[in-house]
Amino acid sequence: MSTFSGLTTALSGLNAARTGLNVVGANLTNVNTSGYTRQRVEQAAVGAPVNGSLYSAGVKPGQGVNVTGIARLGDAFLDARVRTAFSSAGYTNVRADALSDIQARMKEPGTGAVSGQLTTFWGSWQGVHNNPGDPAATTALLQGAAGLAQSISDGYKGLDTQWSQTRSKADLLAADVNSTASQVADLNDKIRTSAASGVPSSELIDQRNTLTARLSQLVGGTVRDLPNGGNEILLGGNVLVSGSQVNTVKIGGQTSMTDATAGPVQLEWTRRDGMAVDLDGGQLASTLSVLAPVDGKGTGGVIAETAAEYNNLAETLAKQVNDIHRAGSIADGTTGHDFFTFTVGPAALGLTVVPKDAAGVATAAGAAVDLEGYGSIADKISQIGVRPDSPDAQWTKTVIATGTAARTALQQDVAAGSALSNAVGAQQSNASVDIDEENVNLLAYQHAYQAAARVMTAMDEALDVLINQTGRVGR
Structure with missing residues (x-):
């Protein structure tokens, strides 16, 4: 030696x-x-x-x-747990925000909300019945009816605006997915080169993990490590990123809520036009579920389903009032006149009051104009609000269902947020x-x-x- x-x-x-x-x-x-x-x-x-x-x-x-x-x-298991938690939290957060916005737009309960205006509307008919021939009572009725129709229309317009804004957000999220996926692919290439030359790439892997967590928050997916140091990200079994290769995505479907039934909004592969991406979580999956059209079962997208309830309310209100109003006579003694009508478009937007003044309001039964018969039609219409199938009962059911859904969504969001905090805490306790x-x-x-x-x-x-x-x- x-x-x-x-x-x-x-x-x-x-x-x-x-x-x-x-x-x-x-x-x-x-x-x-x-x-x-x-x-x-x-x-x-x-x-x-x-x-x-x-x-x-x-x-x-x-x-x-x-x-x-x-x-x-680092710990691959803890990293995967964080990605799963991000995916779940991203999904619940978007849905909770959407339902909270819908609930806020309803402004229930309140005198200015639809429920309060319905109560005032029925009371105005009772006022006409109690004050036969009083033009002030009829004027108050017409003003209240116009205000009620406008509130229903405003509620629908608000949901249409929310749908359009959410649709635009979906486009931004898809662009974010493509940008983040490209960054992951670029890091995969750098990590592969570093591994081949024997240079440590811990910092590059940290950057990639941050980006894959962001992708999980956006679209969920599965991350798999490759032997050369890179990784691949799968969405519904199809490759989004594999090494340095990226398959981009885009948002397809209609751009307005009224047309969504004909072409539901979906995430598609750019190179395979029309082929939907199967998502299992993340903000985009939740956004697309919120944008889903009415399915006829009440389980479609929350925005479109709530908008449909405004249409149903307008239709029910018009039918029940018109059925009684047609039996009464207006000032010229004729019968068969509607109080409400619809213009072109969704019922909630087209609901219109037909009478322009007191002369067009039917208050008496048939052609009777004497004081004894005067106001009987108004009295019958005023009692619609207490019927079990009234517009009020229908709308109350909608408000309760929306409130329950919003509360449940918020609870799920809080739970998902706690799970995410716990997952990130466990990861940081090991890696920080x-x-x-x-x-x-x-x-x-x-x-x-x-x-x-x-x-x-x-x-x-x-x-x-x-x-x-x-x-x-x-x-």
């Missing part, structure tokens, strides 16, 4: 301690970097050399230490930088470096004596 081997051993200790100091420094400087995963130096002892000849004998110590790599202390731990490591590597330097100094002094002082005895 060479006399100079001690210097090599000390040098290996210096190199290992210096590498450890550099890694600790990188950890400490990235303590506040989002998505950063702490790193550790992996070391292995260098064994004693083999016997060089038959005459080699004696105990041989090891030859120092080697740095075998720099480990990234602990300043106290890093300071201990810093001191350990500092002392190791000093000790290795002291060994090198001692070896240098011993060699100096051997080389320069041998044979100088007695001088």
Whole structure:
């Protein structure tokens, strides 16, 4: 064994301690970097050399230490758990926001809301009945009817606006998916190149994990690692990203709520026009479910289904009032006149009051105009509101269903948010930088470096004596 081997051993200790100091420094400087995963130096002892000849004998110590790599202390299971939690939280958050917006637009309960205006409308008919021939009562009735029709129309318009805004948001989310997927593919290529050249790529993997978590929040999906260091992301079993390759997506379907039944909004593969992407979670999946058309079962998209309830309300209101109003006579003694009618378009938007003044309002039964018969039609119409099949009962059911759905969605959103916080907390407890731990490591590597330097100094002094002082005895 060479006399100079001690210097090599000390040098290996210096190199290992210096590498450890550099890694600790990188950890400490990235303590506040989002998505950063702490790193550790992996070391292995260098064994004693083999016997060089038959005459080699004696105990041989090891030859120092080697740095075998720099480990990234991430956990694939915890990373997958975070992606799953992001997917679920993204889905529930969009749905909760949509239902909360719908509930806020209804403004129920309140005198200015539809329910309050229905009550006022029936009361106005009772006022006409109680004050026969009073033009002020009839004028109040017509104004209340026009206000009620306008409120129903405004409610529908608000939902139509919400649908259009959500549709535009879906386009933005799809563009975000394509942009994020392209960044993941670019990082895959860089990681593959780094792995092939033996250069650590921990920071690149951290960036990629942040982006894949963002994709999970957007569209869910499944992430699989590839042997070359890259990964692939699957949506419904089809590839979105594979290595450096990307299959882009787009939003297809109609751009207005009234036409959505003919062409539902869906996420499609750009290169396979019309082929829908099967999503299992994320913001886009929830957005598309919110934009779904009416399905006839009440389980379609929440916006379109609520808009359909406004149409149903307008139709029910018009039918029940008109059925009684046609039996009464107006000022010229004729019967068969409607109080409400519809113009072109959805019923909620087209609901219109027919009479322009008191002369067009039927209040008496048939052709009777005497005070005894006067107002009997108004009295019958005023009682519609207390019937079990009244517009009021129908609308109350809608309001309760919307409120229940909104409350459930908010509870699910809170639960999903808690699950996400727990998942991220578990991930961070394993992967984030602990300043106290890093300071201990810093001191350990500092002392190791000093000790290795002291060994090198001692070896240098011993060699100096051997080389320069041998044979100088007695001088």
